[in-house]
Amino acid sequence: MADGVTGAKLNDDDPAIKYSGPWGYQSGGGGTGVAYRGDYHYVPAPLSGDTVSKNLGGVAEVAFTGSKISVGLLGWVNRGNAEVFIDGVKVGSVDGYTGQVQLVKWNSQTLACGTHTLKITQSDTAGKNGGRIVALDYVEYSGCGSSGFVCAKVAGSGGNQNGCTAAGQSCSLGPSEVDTCWGNGGGNGRCYDCNADSVVNILDFACFAKRWLNRI
Structure with a gap:
């Protein structure tokens, strides 16, 4: 096990x-x-x-x-x-x-x-x-991944993708994360400030993608 x-x-x-x-x-x-x-x-x-x-x-x-x-x-x-x-x-x-x-x-x-x-x-x-x-x-x-993506902050009231609801939490890894998060334009509180610049935008996608590639 x-x-x-x-x-x-x-x-x-x-x-x-x-x-x-x-x-x-x-x-x-x-x-x-x-x-x-x-x-x-x-x-x-x-x-x-x-x-x-x-x-x-x-x-x-x-x-x-x-x-x-x-x-x-x-x-x-x-x-x-x-x-x-x-x-x-x-x-x-x-x-x-x-x-x-x-x-x-x-x-x-x-x-x-x-x-x-x-x-x-x-x-x-x-x-x-x-x-x-x-x-x-x-x-x-x-599993959740040994070093999942860490939320720098929560964007919106709905909580981030895959259970990330507070800054400092680790999100699990999954093939749908990029599509779900960025495909909805950051709505529903699912995207997070990956590069910790206090803004959720395309730069966070680049940060997210880099971390994703480092994991596969």
Whole structure:
């Protein structure tokens, strides 16, 4: 497992992922041929006709430091819906139904760079084929960068790009930062005074670009 600087891809058996409820573990066979590292956790367990429809309550949680996170599930015809929460707020629902065993991926929006908690729960809403099984393959998050762009000051009331809301904070690195920031003409408080001259203008773009190139 990596720290919040570089990010990490966590296999389903990584100890950082905490499981509660009727989860089972599959390694080898059972659709693991397409799984990351050949295994996955599934809920409910055991997979019987009685428990597939009744045994709900599976939860998987992981704390991470970063600006984005993705969830990899294994889809199939007997899969149901998974609900995704970040910091206690529901941010998505993933339908695991697919015609064949394959990866189903969910991606978060860009988050404020910092420490967050991801929670995946088994929904009480059945999938397309009546299934309720959720199969977790991996979790992957993007780190904040070891030396992100530092805000010299905040421009506007909306806060700077990627969670930079106060002078001296470090913003996370991402391919959309230049487009998002400078494409909107500096509106919404998203651009910052990169060269610390108390003015947000094209000179700050040159400063921003130089720092960006130094990072890649």
